[in-house]
Amino acid sequence: MKRVIMAATVAVLLxxxxxxxxxxxxxxxxxxxxxxxxxxxxxxxxxxxxxxTDVVFDFRGFDTLGEATVLFVAVLGVGLVFRTLRGGET
Amino acid sequence: MRMSKVVRTAADILxxxxxxxxxxxxxxxxxxxxxxxxxxxxxxTAIVLLIAxxxxxxxxxxxxxxxxxxxxxxxxxAFIATALVALALGAGFxxxxxxxxGLLFGMPVGFGPNPGDLNTGGTxxxxxxxxxxxxxxxxxxxxxxxxxxxxxxx
Numbered sequence: 001m002k003r004v005i006m007a008a009t010v011a012v013l014l015x016x017x018x019x020x021x022x023x024x025x026x027x028x029x030x031x032x033x034x035x036x037x038x039x040x041x042x043x044x045x046x047x048x049x050x051x052x053t054d055v056v057f058d059f060r061g062f063d064t065l066g067e068a069t070v071l072f073v074a075v076l077g078v079g080l081v082f083r084t085l086r087g088g089e090t
Numbered sequence: 091m092r093m094s095k096v097v098r099t100a101a102d103i104l105x106x107x108x109x110x111x112x113x114x115x116x117x118x119x120x121x122x123x124x125x126x127x128x129x130x131x132x133x134x135t136a137i138v139l140l141i142a143x144x145x146x147x148x149x150x151x152x153x154x155x156x157x158x159x160x161x162x163x164x165x166x167x168a169f170i171a172t173a174l175v176a177l178a179l180g181a182g183f184x185x186x187x188x189x190x191x192g193l194l195f196g197m198p199v200g201f202g203p204n205p206g207d208l209n210t211g212g213t214x215x216x217x218x219x220x221x222x223x224x225x226x227x228x229x230x231x232x233x234x235x236x237x238x239x240x241x242x243x244x
Contacts, residue, residue, distance in 0.1 A: 047189025047199050048120045048211040056125065057214045061173060061184030064217070067127075068166055068224055075162060075228045075235075082239030 101143035116222035130225025165224025188212035
């Protein structure tokens with residue numbers, strides 16, 4: 001019974017979140033101001049040709065720094081877990 | 091545990107090409123799809139290919155975890171240092187201080203659609219390289235750590 005209630009709740013929540021999306025046309029989001037801005041000014045403001053790389057490494061440099069740090073810490077965690085599994089190899 | 095001679099020979103032949111393809115993705119990150127993360131993953135795949143063909147023990151003796159750890163830390167430090175140089179020059183953190191100066195990667199970019207030149211982009215290619223070095227160290231290190239903790243390594 002508990003499981004049925006859980007599944008029903010999840011289904012209702014999913015339907016609630018998905019309902020507004022179903023009516024949208026593909027490729028036409030409501031706000032495109034930022035896209036237009038990056039495409040128009042990306043080259044002159046960052047000096048790079050690839051707009052995606054411009055966004056990742058210049059406009060959103062902090063985000064990339066966080067990603068790199070997350071990867072670093074992930075390796076730290078994997079090392080901590082697996083080092084002690086068999087004989088404590090470093 | 092190493093695989094048969096066929097697999098080992100195929101890995102030997104494929105290894106340099108996978109490496110070159112990975113470095114190509116990293117270096118051309120500011121011109122073509124891809125970049126540091128993707129190229130670093132491809133290079134780590136080459137190392138994993140060697141491990142799959144020759145077994146953990148043979149590879150872990152040559153590519154040590156210490157070296158990969160240092161590689162990973164070096165990449166992250168280089169990435170942060172590139173961003174910090176902008177502060178030393180009096181601009182904001184992550185400012186593109188190399189673009190348009192005429193130095194390495196410093197050629198001014200042509201506006202509008204153009205085929206692109208490798209010698210543009212300022213700090214973006216440098217950061218791509220740093221992130222590529224970090225990702226290649228991190229992903230191969232994860233595989234080595236996981237193998238060292240499982241039955242396969244024994």
